[in-house]
Amino acid sequence: MIGGDYTLELCNVFHSGQVEPGSFFQRLTGGVKTGVILKDVSFTTHSGEVTAILGSKGSGKRALLDVIARRVPSKGHVLLEGVPLEEEQFNINCALVRHSTRLLPGLSVQQTLALSLTKISGYLKSSKVKQVMADMALSQVANKCVTNLTKSEYRRLVIGVQLIRDPIILLLDEPTWDLDPLNTYLVISILSNAAKKYGTAIILTMEKPRSDVFPFLDRVVYLCLGDVVYAGPTRNLLDYFGSIGFPCPQLENPLMYYLCLSTVDRRSRERFIESNHQIAALVEKFKIEGQAIMQGNLHENNRIVNPNKVQMNYGKPGGFKTVWMLYLRTLATIFNLNKHGFKQMFMRLLCLPIYFFILWIFYNEAKDYQRAFITKSGLIFNAMVGTYFVSIMNTICLYGPYRTRYYEESQEGHYSGASLLLSWNIVSLPFSCITSFASAAIIYPILADISESLDYIHFSLVLWSSYIYAEQQAIAIMVFVKNGLNAAIVNLYITCIYVMLASGVLRSYKGFEDWLHYLTYITHTRYASIFLHRTVFKQPTFNILPYSDHENCTGITSLIQTSSSLNTNSNANCRYASGKAFLTERFTSKTFTGDINLAGDFNLNFNLGVSFAFSVGIMIFNKFLYLMPLPSYITDKFRE
Structure with a gap:
């Protein structure tokens, strides 16, 4: 000592x-x-x-x-x-x-000091916070948000954050x-x-x-x-x-x-x-x-020094306490009654439901005719892709300040990237779960019978896995890319590639060469899309849907018929005998000749499990990614 x-x-x-x-x-x-x-x-x-x-x-x-x-x-x-x-x-x-130095926006002066990473806590830390605010002439702005401070107040607060630790x-x-x-x-x-x-x-x-x-x-x-x-x-x-x-x-x-x-x-x-x-x-x-x-x-x-001076506050807290403090920081920025807090709550809870409500406006009048196969498939596609995109944009907007603060504090040896991601995920997962289930409840009555509660839960879980996957993908890209716009462009570009490849909506799997079809197996979109479509199109209501009020399709004798093989004008526009026929056309390879009910690729539990396996896997991958030593020219740009 x-x-x-x-x-x-x-x-x-x-x-x-x-x-x-x-x-x-x-x-x-x-x-x-x-x-x-x-x-x-x-x-x-x-x-x-x-x-x-x-x-x-x-x-x-x-x-x-x-x-x-x-x-x-x-x-x-x-x-x-x-x-x-x-x-x-x-x-x-x-x-x-x-x-x-960049402090977390949304926190007040007192919260910023109280949630700094030190060994002391409780009454000792509360007393130290008051003492440092008095020494730094910040007592009058204790409840002021850091984003509203003057340059001088902000500089003194940054210094005060370090003085809390009582450095020598x-x-x-x-x-x-x-x-x-x-x-x-x-x-x-x-x-x-x-x-x-x-x-x-x-x-x-x-x-x-x-x-x-x-x-x-x-x-x-x-x-x-x-x-x-x-x-x-x-x-x-x-x-x-x-x-x-x-x-x-x-x-x-x-x-x-x-x-x-x-x-x-x-x-x-x-x-x-x-x-x-x-x-x-x-x-x-x-x-x-x-x-x-x-x-x-x-x-x-x-020289005026205190001969009895002994540093009591220096040192870094243990791993559990560090994660707990990071968790409290994140919660404090969300539940503060200021502009930043309202923005966080809106983006975490309301952005996705609003998007799904817009989908509901456009798709609510869809009726159960032959065009429902394409219409409801489009709704499923828009729901899944919208979940990806909203999650990416929310993460780009919200995660940036925490990432920048991490690069600053990790340089001081306070905590690792794994601790940051653990605290972030503990906060983010409940919010993403709530917004995914609420969003699914908006459009699910259009797709299926809402009384089938288990199917609704499964439908919501896959959307939740899509949200988590896109969020973790954005976090991975933001390890290297500082600018939010550039990070968003990279993420959206990557997402568009695997959505076009594996969604089965923009292009049927039957149109793929074998190597391209096998490539879909390494995407999250394949399993999420098959699960969502299978959940909806397995319903009996999709068996022999009429073309319109005046034309029915009762003459269909095979799963998929071309108009030239039909016997009557009433069946000339009919294409799908059932949801099973639609799924066979969109999600099977050109060499597939079996029954989708017997095909493992269409097993609901399998696709649900793999969807979450992708989400959990990328979460684990990110923890290792944030532990990797990066070149100094990458980490330094986050502190510029």
Whole structure:
């Protein structure tokens, strides 16, 4: 256990990585341009101090945070109390706040803090939440939805989520970016107070520091293209640069003045060369004359740390508690009385029934004539395909924020993708079950006798399996595809392929070559479609349906007859003698000559079981998929 007073030390750190953005193919094949990003970086910071890493864009600030957080490989030493800091120890005892952190929409400020992943719970956590809200100046917006917060409030909440864990080292990537001067001052002053109060070593990056934050920064590190121009106490900054011939002019912001001094001037070739030489000289000068400053500590009377400080909240909760907290998070976003909560409830419960009600409007007047074979088959097809599509669109819209938050928190070692999917499925399955059964109840009276309750239950179960399958398919695609529109297009395209292939409605199986017919066996649609059609067309009402009020089909003598083989005009338009004839034409291969009642492909229990086997199988597949290590360029884009 780390005590209340500790030291973080970086010694001769080098880091190489991608220096120019590459195409997808280049990143996939490792053909991107790489180079040295950090060069011999060394500095020291202590508990209770705020250290600012200053530099222009591309200077290596973010890479330095990644090195300290042990997110990327590096050479040199990162020592905490003289012991190498490993990634697991950092994830347990420390925290990193990315500039683009995304919290779950729909939760209030208090809910976001209360549902953060920590070891403590109950009264201790409730007290800690109130304390952090007071420290971060968020008490007045405790019940405000995170999507309605100002930029400053949102940044402070993101920081507060990490302070709940009581980290000994807190890394912040541009916490004041795009904030006005007043809020910049507020955030930095709050961080300074938190560092002294909690005994936390806070290291933050800034690109354009203001003069009014100077008193709150205990140490500064100036970077230029990976080289250290200065690293040491802020109180020695002016004396050091003055001693090497660069005094700060009066009325100038010293932080910004020396940042400009440490920045390459790219306005012309001559200035570029001149500034490069000047910075190289500053780097060499600091290596020779700055060692005493870099190693020097602040006077003890200037360091306000709590000697009795002991971190009690750090560490990650156990697996069961993690899943439980993720489950509560998801429920809280659904049952909140705000716009996001209403949207979730609408999409999870009402979207599919509304679609089925529209189907009911179009198909309600269908009567039991010969055209009922095509009409009711079309209704079954539209119900099944609509369930696929509605499930995909709901998942694309609702799952995105949880996926993005997972990629952020999994980087901190809080939980795996399997835990995320388990909690998601526990919440999603009851909702999808309710909406599937309610939707089936709308159109089932058109298709069959509603008094056959068991058939209705089976019909609803297959629609539910279709909903689950499409949802899990969308979740699998969203592992790799960040943009919601692109993910929807990919999912709909894949769905259209196996629907056209295996539904038996758009094209009969008899028109397929053998290899194409065998291909239908590996699709969920085949079993769902056969089951739904078999459930409906097995009814006696489909035996010898008349063509219309004035023409009957009593002269049909075989399962399927062409008009040329019929004897009377009354039978000229009749095609199907029974539902069995329709099923034989649509769902058997061109070589099939047997009886569908004896064919295993038409066994209701078999098709129902295989439909759910596909759904359960893809759920298990996703859990393994989310446990696979993905390339960093895929996971990083979800945190941008």
